[in-house]
Amino acid sequence: xxxxxxxxxxxxxxxxxxxxxxxxxxxxxxxxxxxxxxxxxxxxxxxxxxxxxxxxxxxxxxxxxxxxxxxxxxxxxxxxxxxxxxxxxxxxxxxxxxxxxxxxxxxxxxxxxxxxxxxxxxxxxxxxxxxxxxxxxxxxxxxxxxxxxxxxxxxxxxxxxxxxxxxxxxxxxxxxxxxxxxxxxxxxxxxxxxxxxxxxxxxxxxxxxxxxxxxxxxxxxxxxxxxxxxxxxxxxxxxxxxxxxxxxxxxxxxxxxxxxxxxxxxxxxxxxxxxxxxxxxxxxxxxxxxxxxxxxxxxxxxxxxxxxxxxxxxxxxxxxxxxxxxxxxxxxxxxxxx
Amino acid sequence: xxxxxxxxxxxxxxxxxxxxxxxxxxxxxxxxxxxxxxxxxxxxxxxxxxxxxxxxxxxxxxxxxxxxxxxxxxxxxxxxxxxxxxxxxxxxxxxxxxxxxxxxxxxxxxxxxxxxxxxxxxxxxxxxxxxxxxxxxxxxxxxxxxxxxxxxxxxxxxxxxxxxxxxxxxxxxxxxxxxxxxxxxxxxxxxxxxxxxxxxxxxxxxxxxxxxxxxxxxxxxxxxxxxxxxxxxxxxxxxxxxxxxxxxxxxxxxxxxxxxxxxxxxxxxxxxxxxxxxxxxxxxxxxxxxxxxxxxxxxxxxxxxxxxxxxxxxxxxxxxxxxxxxxxxxxxxxxxxx
DNA sequence: ATGAAAGCGCTAACAA
DNA sequence: TTGTTAGCGCTTTCAT
Numbered sequence: 001x002x003x004x005x006x007x008x009x010x011x012x013x014x015x016x017x018x019x020x021x022x023x024x025x026x027x028x029x030x031x032x033x034x035x036x037x038x039x040x041x042x043x044x045x046x047x048x049x050x051x052x053x054x055x056x057x058x059x060x061x062x063x064x065x066x067x068x069x070x071x072x073x074x075x076x077x078x079x080x081x082x083x084x085x086x087x088x089x090x091x092x093x094x095x096x097x098x099x100x101x102x103x104x105x106x107x108x109x110x111x112x113x114x115x116x117x118x119x120x121x122x123x124x125x126x127x128x129x130x131x132x133x134x135x136x137x138x139x140x141x142x143x144x145x146x147x148x149x150x151x152x153x154x155x156x157x158x159x160x161x162x163x164x165x166x167x168x169x170x171x172x173x174x175x176x177x178x179x180x181x182x183x184x185x186x187x188x189x190x191x192x193x194x195x196x197x198x199x200x201x202x203x204x205x206x207x208x209x210x211x212x213x214x215x216x217x218x219x220x221x222x223x224x225x226x227x228x229x230x231x232x233x234x235x236x237x238x239x240x241x242x243x244x245x246x247x248x249x250x251x252x253x254x255x256x257x258x259x260x261x262x263x264x265x266x267x268x269x270x271x272x273x274x275x276x277x278x279x280x281x282x283x284x285x286x287x288x289x290x291x292x293x294x295x296x297x298x299x300x301x302x303x304x305x306x307x308x309x310x311x312x313x314x315x316x317x318x319x320x321x322x323x324x325x326x327x328x329x330x331x332x333x334x335x336x337x338x
Numbered sequence: 339x340x341x342x343x344x345x346x347x348x349x350x351x352x353x354x355x356x357x358x359x360x361x362x363x364x365x366x367x368x369x370x371x372x373x374x375x376x377x378x379x380x381x382x383x384x385x386x387x388x389x390x391x392x393x394x395x396x397x398x399x400x401x402x403x404x405x406x407x408x409x410x411x412x413x414x415x416x417x418x419x420x421x422x423x424x425x426x427x428x429x430x431x432x433x434x435x436x437x438x439x440x441x442x443x444x445x446x447x448x449x450x451x452x453x454x455x456x457x458x459x460x461x462x463x464x465x466x467x468x469x470x471x472x473x474x475x476x477x478x479x480x481x482x483x484x485x486x487x488x489x490x491x492x493x494x495x496x497x498x499x500x501x502x503x504x505x506x507x508x509x510x511x512x513x514x515x516x517x518x519x520x521x522x523x524x525x526x527x528x529x530x531x532x533x534x535x536x537x538x539x540x541x542x543x544x545x546x547x548x549x550x551x552x553x554x555x556x557x558x559x560x561x562x563x564x565x566x567x568x569x570x571x572x573x574x575x576x577x578x579x580x581x582x583x584x585x586x587x588x589x590x591x592x593x594x595x596x597x598x599x600x601x602x603x604x605x606x607x608x609x610x611x612x613x614x615x616x617x618x619x620x621x622x623x624x625x626x627x628x629x630x631x632x633x634x635x636x637x638x639x640x641x642x643x644x645x646x647x648x649x650x651x652x653x654x655x656x657x658x659x660x661x662x663x664x665x666x667x668x669x670x671x672x673x674x675x676x
Numbered sequence: 677a678t679g680a681a682a683g684c685g686c687t688a689a690c691a692a
Numbered sequence: 693t694t695g696t697t698a699g700c701g702c703t704t705t706c707a708t
Contacts, residue, residue, distance in 0.1 A: 050388040051685035075413035250615035277588035278616045352679045389701035
């Protein structure tokens with residue numbers, strides 16, 4: 001591949017001038033600009049950003065860590081981040097932690113190896129074991145979705161407790177009294193807050209709230225939920241705390257032959273297009289993912305730009321999309337779902 | 339951050355020795371190894387892979403281009419690629435083309451800027467406009483999922499025509515005669531092959547096959563499908579050629595009040611967990627994504643390793659998971675779905 | 677087995 | 693305004 005020297009030689013200028021033309025840093029005479037540009041075009045020259053970063057000490061790559069890029073929740077988050085990054089001239093190095101804290105730390109170390117300008121991390125638990133590594137490297141980091149226990153970093157998340165309280169209110173208002181919450185993993189603060197929110201409104205209204213931890217994997221969640229529904233008392237409402245749990249719930253409910261919403265109401269945290277397309281359409285808590293991505297990106301850009309203000313802690317509002325899966329059981333036989 | 343010189347100074351050795359210890363290239367005396375290692379630990383030294391690549395001319399980053407990382411199909415593909423990459427000590431620079439050929443080319447150019455060891459691309463159409471760029475750069479490229487018209491590169495895809503023929507056979511065998519195919523975009527060879535496959539088996543059996551192009555976006559697909567189902571003759575089978583189309587179909591069918599499978603059978607290309615969890619479970623063509631990722635990665639590693647054999651063209655077999663959404667209409671009133 | 681020195685491609689001082 | 697030179701952090705000769 002041609003280097004900046006090849007271009008300089010062909011254009012009959014110095015490498016500094018080529019650099020200045022390409023980066024528009026210093027003003028260059030119009031005829032030299034033209035000569036450089038045609039040399040670039042003729043050679044198909046593409047600058048080496050690695051070398052550029054090395055010398056200029058300005059990095060244009062940002063590392064992103066998510067628990068699982070195959071999960072559409074994180075896929076959508078990453079897509080929105082990429083959009084923001086592209087606008088600002090950054091590229092994204094994306095890694096998955098597989099919901100494993102040890103792997104998360106290892107992946108963070110790998111990312112630091114590329115000298116990113118910053119990091120955006122959706123931690124796999126509240127501990128965020130790799131935090132020390134990042135702090136030692138002095139690389140700005142913004143946490144998204146999940147909140148590390150001691151947020152010494154900027155954090156962008158949602159108002160879990162408030163929206164879960166609304167779910168509790170909704171379930172009670174539609175006549176449900178025995179609420180089962182399927183939480184993936186209570187080591188995640190989000191999930192504890194969501195449970196607390198439901199309790200806030202459901203218990204004072206006389207409903208019972210039971211919580212089971214079903215794990216982060218689909219197969220395991222389905223199995224635990226099936227077991228619980230087979231052997232325990234049957235609830236009249238089920239609230240799943242993430243999209244994997246919602247799929248697990250649908251499978252488990254079909255397996256034990258419980259009808260939604262006749263036998264029990266189903267509400268899921270995390271929204272997806274298919275959830276409103278199926279019958280019955282599923283009631284969901286919609287998280288503002290694009291907004292979360294933009295906010296996280298904005299904070300990171302601010303930090304990269306030298307902002308040293310105390311950590312920002314942003315909580316975005318969710319929206320409860322109440323659909324047929326949590327309609328009152330008694331009215332349902334007659335109602336149309338669409 | 340400490341550099342290799344900081345480590346060398348602390349360990350009392352030369353930078354060459356530090357490099358040799360860290361990369362295990364030349365043999366180093368045990369005591370020096372120990373001193374280097376403790377210096378590394380003490381300083382929290384993390385090597386700069388950009389500088390390393392610059393000097394050694396060995397890149398450990400691979401660029402990945404997908405139409406949309408938020409689409410679980412590509413999310414899963416990328417997750418599988420990341421897994422393979424990590425095992426081989428590579429990192430992934432992932433970009434989305436947004437199903438836009440111009441953006442695809444721009445993103446490819448951006449990737450080349452990082453001097454990747456190779457590229458894995460799921461093109462957004464058969465033209466793959468950026469191919470010239472990649473060839474000029476001399477960077478090995480493997481295409482996955484979609485096949486460029488003139489495959490001068492290694493390609494890993496699925497046997498679309500064969501599995502679509504099986505879908506046609508299945509629909510005919512279960513009593514369907516008026517098949518509607520909802521193709522996203524016929525500029526994608528995959529979709530043309532899938533249509534041809536259905537025709538291969540359905541038309542000789544006396545069924546009619548109609549094809550409509552619904553576009554790659556959900557809202558548009560839903561609208562076009564609704565319009566077609568409202569104003570055209572009602573088919574008794576619908577085959578959607580990707581996961582977005584399947585969601586669009588569910589919405590459209592609910593909107594026009596057609597019941598699956600009583601009024602028509604529904605079969606979707608692309609599988610997802612939720613498709614087997616909903617009622618009725620959806621019949622789907624399952625693509626071997628993990629296998630596709632492993633094969634693409636394997637080809638890329640071979641090319642990076644110097645393999646100059648003629649382009650490989652791999653077609654993997656899909657599996658039709660026939661579920662209740664394409665059960666024979668007449669038997670259905672009595673059948674259990676699960 | 678180890679170190680000194682050169683140089684990967686680029687940009688930032690500094691000189692002219 | 694332009695060119696010359698040094699050097700970012702690393703690896704690789706080449707010498708010892």
